[in-house]
Amino acid sequence: MFKQIILGVGNNPLVSKTIGQYGMQLGASRFVAGATLDEAIRVVKDLNRRHMAATLDHLGESVTRLDEAAAARDSYLQMLDMIAETHVQSHVSVKLTMMGMAISEEAAANNLEAIVARAHEVQSFVRIDMEDSHFTTQTLRLFQDVWARYPDNVGVVLQAYLYRTMEDLKALSDPPKNFRIVKGAYQEPPSLAYPSKPDVDDNYVALVEASLHNGNYTAVATHDEQMIGKVLRYVASHNIPNDQFEFQMLYGVKLSVLEDLAQRGYTTRVYVPWGRDWYAYYLRRIAERPANLLFFARSLTKR
Numbered sequence: 295m296f297k298q299i300i301l302g303v304g305n306n307p308l309v310s311k312t313i314g315q316y317g318m319q320l321g322a323s324r325f326v327a328g329a330t331l332d333e334a335i336r337v338v339k340d341l342n343r344r345h346m347a348a349t350l351d352h353l354g355e356s357v358t359r360l361d362e363a364a365a366a367r368d369s370y371l372q373m374l375d376m377i378a379e380t381h382v383q384s385h386v387s388v389k390l391t392m393m394g395m396a397i398s399e400e401a402a403a404n405n406l407e408a409i410v411a412r413a414h415e416v417q418s419f420v421r422i423d424m425e426d427s428h429f430t431t432q433t434l435r436l437f438q439d440v441w442a443r444y445p446d447n448v449g450v451v452l453q454a455y456l457y458r459t460m461e462d463l464k465a466l467s468d469p470p471k472n473f474r475i476v477k478g479a480y481q482e483p484p485s486l487a488y489p490s491k492p493d494v495d496d497n498y499v500a501l502v503e504a505s506l507h508n509g510n511y512t513a514v515a516t517h518d519e520q521m522i523g524k525v526l527r528y529v530a531s532h533n534i535p536n537d538q539f540e541f542q543m544l545y546g547v548k549l550s551v552l553e554d555l556a557q558r559g560y561t562t563r564v565y566v567p568w569g570r571d572w573y574a575y576y577l578r579r580i581a582e583r584p585a586n587l588l589f590f591a592r593s594l595t596k597r
């Protein structure tokens with residue numbers, strides 16, 4: 295219910311204009327590494343020093359013009375070049391609506407192809423984020439298409455709240471691929487997604503186990519320590535090697551838990567968003583946790 299209200303109010307143009315005007319001062323800087331790529335790279339260097347890798351996300355989604363999508367593609371090419379030049383341990387995460395998918399699937403496919411081809415050249419990796427359920431089928435189609443040419447350089451996200459995901463996982467796992475498994479951050483109807491958190495949690499564990507069992511490289515992306523504990527018990531009891539999975543968390547959320555996993559020798563990665571277009575991303579972070587709204591309110595009163 296809280297999630298519905300926050301994501302619903304956030305779509306109101308007046309609210310988005312008001313919040314957008316005050317930039318990162320309204321608490322977004324807790325979750326966003328900076329306005330520029332240089333700032334984000336500095337954050338990644340610090341994470342690397344603490345034995346955590348990163349995945350960089352240039353914030354932005356739902357572009358409405360193809361020239362904006364082309365500019366977004368170019369920013370990802372620049373990001374991959376910068377990662378290679380600075381030798382930071384990071385790959386990139388991309389949203390296909392930022393690449394123009396809501397306007398033209400062909401344009402988004404071409405932009406994605408260019409980014410994954412560059413990742414191949416510089417021996418990096420592109421994670422395709424999963425957006426709301428209008429885009430699930432298209433996203434998986436574009437992923438499979440580019441995966442056929444660059445199997446080592448691209449992976450996709452699967453969301454545990456969707457009923458369809460176990461079937462998607464099974465269909466995609468032959469041959470094995472590279473998945474990030476998340477609970478899901480968008481507002482979805484009960485006809486498509488489990489409305490109750492315990493059901494999402496059960497499906498989350500089932501998906502991670504099935505993904506590992508089928509030989510996929512599996513990024514376990516959650517801040518939920520219960521989920522992490524269950525995955526650790528599963529990998530230990532099924533002799534899953536450490537190089538078949540990693541743990542991921544969002545910048546600004548529970549990084550001490552991730553750092554602890556890194557110190558215990560597990561591969562870890564922080565999702566590091568940067569850029570000026572932080573509004574939609576920030577709202578999803580507030581919607582995930584009611585306490586973040588208090589944090590946001592406090593930042594308003596401090597102004």
Ligand code: FDA
Binds near residue numbers: 544586
């Ligand atoms: P859950 O919501 O149960 O939270 C467990 C605990 O973590 C909470 O009790 C709280 O302590 C802490 N926590 C969680 N969220 C917090 C927040 N925002 N602020 C402060 N504390 C918080 N989703 C999606 O739909 N598509 C995608 O591509 C991605 N990509 C992605 C990458 C990575 C690396 C992560 C970690 C997550 C995503 N997500 C995502 C978001 C995901 O779907 C989900 O909304 C969040 O991870 C919150 O769910 P948890 O699994 O953390 O569990």
